[in-house]
Amino acid sequence: MTDANAAVQDALASLAASRTVVVPAAERVADRIRAEVAEARLRVGARLPEQALGAALQVSRNTVREALSQLVAERVLIRVPNRGVFVAQPEADDIRDVYSARLVIEPGAIRYGARAADPAALSAVRAAYREGRGAAEVGDWTGVAAANQHFHRDVVALAGSPRLEREMGRLLAEMRLVFQRMPQVREFHEPYLDRNGEIAAMLTDGHVEKAADELARYLVAARDQLLDAYARLPGGTGPATPGR
Amino acid sequence: MTDANAAVQDALASLAASRTVVVPAAERVADRIRAEVAEARLRVGARLPEQALGAALQVSRNTVREALSQLVAERVLIRVPNRGVFVAQPEADDIRDVYSARLVIEPGAIRYGARAADPAALSAVRAAYREGRGAAEVGDWTGVAAANQHFHRDVVALAGSPRLEREMGRLLAEMRLVFQRMPQVREFHEPYLDRNGEIAAMLTDGHVEKAADELARYLVAARDQLLDAYARLPGGTGPATPGR
DNA sequence: GATTGCCGGATCGTTCAACAATCCTTCAAA
DNA sequence: TTTGAAGGATTGTTGAACGATCCGGCAATC
Known part of the structure; x- marks a missing residue:
């Protein structure tokens, strides 16, 4: 040329x-x-x-x-x-619904995703875990939370579906709204960092069923922890939209 | 009172x-x-x-x-x-994406859905299959197509997540657009009717992993059949939006 | 015949002003 | 304390207008 x-x-x-x-x-x-x-x-x-x-x-x-x-x-x-x-102000039922959706999409992406064995996609999952590990080492818990979202986003990217990724983006945006009311960022993220690493390792080793099942258990635990904390919020859990 | x-x-x-x-x-x-x-x-x-x-x-x-x-x-x-x-006029890449999403959501709902063992939800899946069987018996292939959508809708309802059901509704709406260009309704639905019945039976018998894996194979076959037919459409598969 | 440039028409994206409907707050009366 | 009315704020909608964009048709040029 x-x-x-x-x-x-x-x-x-x-x-x-x-x-x-x-x-x-x-x-x-x-x-x-x-x-x-x-x-x-x-x-x-x-x-x-x-x-x-x-x-x-x-x-x-x-x-x-x-x-x-x-x-x-x-x-x-x-x-x-x-x-x-x-x-939007997510309430307990919203949290339940978001987690019900994630409980299908995330393990489903691991088990059935078109890119579930793609080295580049798996590498992104590991990178998101390492990003969280790095943030935790310098005590940047906001950074840990962001990396955690990247981890879950990248798990869903295993699906190889832009439509599904967009929907996951919406679910993650709702999660961020949920966490706006949670001052204790560390408490909600630290226990899951190691589990992210284990899931990433299972994926890398090709143990997709184990990884999917572990992620399902993780999401159930996270949901229950969140619902518990939500029930103890000041002002309780009223309607999803307050007065003006 | x-x-x-x-x-x-x-x-x-x-x-x-x-x-x-x-x-x-x-x-x-x-x-x-x-x-x-x-x-x-x-x-x-x-x-x-x-x-x-x-x-x-x-x-x-x-x-x-x-x-x-x-x-x-x-x-x-x-x-x-x-x-x-x-x-919207879905093209081949749209079909691939829709199926990639469905390949995660539908088997995922069977394997991990909150209502995957709920008798009422399973009953709805069976009813949708019977609806399709009934329509086929009177040669109403449009009715078979509609019942097929109900079947898949009801599979996703196993997730117990209104958010996920709404997204599935959008994917099914896109499938209807895809089929607008397919005059041969019977050809695209008849082969899957029995398979719907088998999946419903596996679900009823509690063989969730078998049902999920069979549904994944089914979706792959359906996708490939559709892509093959799409490639042979008159006018080919141009941009997703025609001129005015 | 093919290509390019120009013009006119259609219509989309946005703005503005206005009005009816709805809702909430405040105040007065019972 | 409760109820009802009035006033104010603002949302949902309408219609007119304008600038920007795009497309099609036509004429000129190669």
Whole structure:
């Protein structure tokens, strides 16, 4: 390939990229709010008034509505008709449901996933475990929590299904909302770090059934620990959406 | 309980019900379009112009946009920025992805589902199989196809997770779009009817691992048969969204 | 005949203003 | 203390308008 052809190829690639970079305003607003929630700057139960949000972000109220609807579809927010949109506040039944879904998806991905024997996918699972180990060694428990999510995300990536990965992303976003109300990050993550390592090792050694069964037991234990802590929260576990 | 108390109770129940019956216009529009697609009156690739739709349904264009966005989030429609919204037209990669997801979720629900041993849930699976058997006996292959979807829906219900059931509903909606392009309903469903019955029997007999593994093989076979037929479609398998 | 450039029309994404409906809070009356 | 009414806030929807984008058709050029 000559230099002239390479230049044309570069220009075409750049043009194609520029065509995909234009992001509609509503999507930008949704991205922004999603990040605010994910980083816990927007707390569970917080109300997002359309008017104020439009003024703050310099977009019209209609655009805000579109963005909020997108996040409602992702279950990050919840819309109460005629009352407003709130950051979702998962309650005990939500936790049970999320774990019921994870209990099928995660061991299922290990046992039946199209990439369950793919060295690259397995390597990502191990890397996520090591990321958590590294964070724990410097006492960065927020980092341990993040790495734990990467671990579970990468387990589901064994499925080789973008659709399933997106749904898992939604479940993990809900888990982050759950943990917003849990100050004791260390308590909920430290006991599972070694278990992540064991599961990763079983996977690497090809013991998929053992790994799947161990992960199922792990998820049951984690769910029960969370439900126990939730039941002891101040203010109890009321409706999933508070008053304004 | 006296008659006067019963009347008050009735009135209160009626009032509570009326509070939940008010459906926002955008949601009614989305429900309407969803049904048109599910019943194949709106074909894959069809374009849905906002203006015309608003005039036809007597709602404003903004309300149409909200409804369309909801269906885009469900993957029933696909939005091409600045060009319009189209009924999604799954291509080969979409089929691969949907099956990769189902290959994890369905056997996973059998193996790890919270309701995998629940007699009522297992009874629903058997009933769906019998529904298909009944439809086949009168040559109603559309009915066989519908019963087949109920079968798979009810397998996933073994998970005991409303979130997972909703996601499965989306995957099944996509399968219906796939089959819109397949005139030979009988060919794609008849071979699997007996297999549905075998899986249901294994479940009833408590052979969950055998049932899960058989379902995985079934899904692989179904996927490969579909991909083979898709490759032979007239017009080939182009981009997932046609021109206007 | 094939390619390129321009123009017009259609319509999408967004904004704005307005209105009806709903809900919540506050205050006064019983 | 309870009930009812009024006021204010805001949500759901409508309609008009405008800028941006895209596509198709037509004419000019090679």
